Amino acid sequence: MSIFKEMRKRARHVIGPVLGVSTLAYFGFHAVQGDRGLLAWWKLRQHIEIASVRLNKVTKERQKLEQRVRLLHPESLDPDMLEERARIMLNYGHVDDIVALDQKRRK
Numbered sequence: 001m002s003i004f005k006e007m008r009k010r011a012r013h014v015i016g017p018v019l020g021v022s023t024l025a026y027f028g029f030h031a032v033q034g035d036r037g038l039l040a041w042w043k044l045r046q047h048i049e050i051a052s053v054r055l056n057k058v059t060k061e062r063q064k065l066e067q068r069v070r071l072l073h074p075e076s077l078d079p080d081m082l083e084e085r086a087r088i089m090l091n092y093g094h095v096d097d098i099v100a101l102d103q104k105r106r107k
Contacts, residue, residue, distance in 0.1 A: 072085065
């Protein structure tokens with residue numbers, strides 16, 4: 001019986017530090033690997049950078065399209081733009097136009 005008493009006596013001194021280290025390890029692991037941990041934060045930053053690049057690209061494309069639309073407004077109608085759009089929409093061309101067909105390569 002004295003062995004069990006000795007083990008209980010020593011276990012009381014060990015339980016506190018073991019629980020403390022276990023708690024610290026648990027929170028440390030989740031600080032790195034958790035849903036809001038460092039790895040998730042790094043991945044989120046990468047997604048933000050990719051989205052920013054895509055946003056810049058789409059913004060530039062939109063500005064180009066808005067400029068082309070502005071040229072077609074009745075207040076500031078550009079005759080060249082009107083002729084270009086009419087040719088594209090009606091599939092017409094002048095007799096002296098040179099047509100260059102662009103054939104895509106198939107792999």
